[in-house]
Amino acid sequence: MTGDLGAKAPKYQRIADELRRDIKNGIYKPGERLPAEAALLERFRVAFPGLSLETMRSAIRVLRAEGIVEARHGVGTFVSANRRxxxxxxxxxxxxxxxxxxxxxxxxxxxxxxxxxxxxxxxxxxxxxxxxxxxxxxxxxxxxxxxxxxxxxxxxxxxxxxxxxxxxxxxxxxxxxxxxxxxxxxxxxxxxxxxxxxxxxxxxxxxxxxxxxxxxxxxxxxxxxxxxxxxxxxxxxxxxxxxxxxxxxxxxxxxxxxxxxxxxxx
Known part of the structure; x- marks a missing residue:
């Protein structure tokens, strides 16, 4: 996709984009656990007032679908360590x-x-x-x-x-x-x-x-x-x-x- 579509993307997609950049830039490294949902909500509510937990979870689901992060039941969400x-x-x-x-x-x-x-x-x-x-x-x-x-x-x-x-x-x-x-x-x-x-x-x-x-x-x-x-x-x-x-x-x-x-x- 090209042009200014990114600016018109839904909140969850823009949050996923930012987290993806963080992972690419090494802020969150392979095998490392992402911050808890509460911490991510607090961070992104600065840019997205009124951000809901469900929207935050939708962003994480995008990254999971791309294979960038993986959920570990009862533990949390981690940056994927293995290549596809x-x-x-x-x-x-x-x-x-x-x-x-x-x-x-x-x-x-x-x-x-x-x-x-x-x-x-x-x-x-x-x-x-x-x-x-x-x-x-x-x-x-x-x-x-x-x-x-x-x-x-x-x-x-x-x-x-x-x-x-x-x-x-x-x-x-x-x-x-x-x-x-x-x-x-x-x-x-x-x-x-x-x-x-x-x-x-x-x-x-x-x-x-x-x-x-x-x-x-x-x-x-x-x-x-x-x-x-x-x-x-x-x-x-x-x-x-x-x-x-x-x-x-x-x-x-x-x-x-x-x-x-x-x-x-x-």
Missing amino acids: LQRRSRDRYGRARTDGKLLTAHLRHEIPFAGRGPVPEHVAEASGMETGDEVVIRCRVLFDRETGKPQEVGASYLPLEFAGGTLLEEPTVVPKALFLCVEELSGKQYRHARDHWRWRMPTPAEADALQIPRGTGVAHLIHVAKAEDDTLLEVSESVWPADRIEIIDEYDVTQEAEDADGLSDI
């Missing part, structure tokens, strides 16, 4: 083929469940599978190695034809990227992928696992991967606190429509 995680979807497979590591090797992996179970409805809708079909399910929780803070929860859904009765049914971290294991077991290579992104409120279980307030939004990705012959190889889903991720999609700009029916709504 980046997902470069188009480079993930090539990098893992080269180094043989997990796709998210920078995070610590835990597998709380691996075994057979039914395909959830939302996964079936995205992938073309039938709701309730039995597949191998591998649930995961990923943690920051330095802080121990959970960063992602998710699961992979794998056809029984090649995943059943294999190491993929064991609740242990695989020795290399999961897709490399799938390629060995299926005899097929990943050739096509489609990502379905949604932003929503977390379920109670997701909020607990990610250690976030239940009013904090999450980003939900369903990733569908197929072989060249259109065989479904894997459906994976990942959930992150929305204020902790940044999506990087870098690509060549086509000059003609590759899919005339695939027009974007936004």
Whole structure:
């Protein structure tokens, strides 16, 4: 936005702007607790007479949504210490083929469940599978190695034809990227992928696992991967606190429509 829109912005936005500048200038440092609400009210009522507590809280919510600050239940609001995680979807497979590591090797992996179970409805809708079909399910929780803070929860859904009765049914971290294991077991290579992104409120279980307030939004990705012959190889889903991720999609700009029916709504 340009021009004098800032001067016309609502109070909460202008307060958020000032706090953002304070953080950028090092007045409040990463990991440091912001002043209590009462202290912030006293400070900003000088410039905004009659400022309400709800307006002050709205300003803090703006910074939380941007990932600049984070709320710690029962403790207060702190300047975020961790940078946002980046997902470069188009480079993930090539990098893992080269180094043989997990796709998210920078995070610590835990597998709380691996075994057979039914395909959830939302996964079936995205992938073309039938709701309730039995597949191998591998649930995961990923943690920051330095802080121990959970960063992602998710699961992979794998056809029984090649995943059943294999190491993929064991609740242990695989020795290399999961897709490399799938390629060995299926005899097929990943050739096509489609990502379905949604932003929503977390379920109670997701909020607990990610250690976030239940009013904090999450980003939900369903990733569908197929072989060249259109065989479904894997459906994976990942959930992150929305204020902790940044999506990087870098690509060549086509000059003609590759899919005339695939027009974007936004």
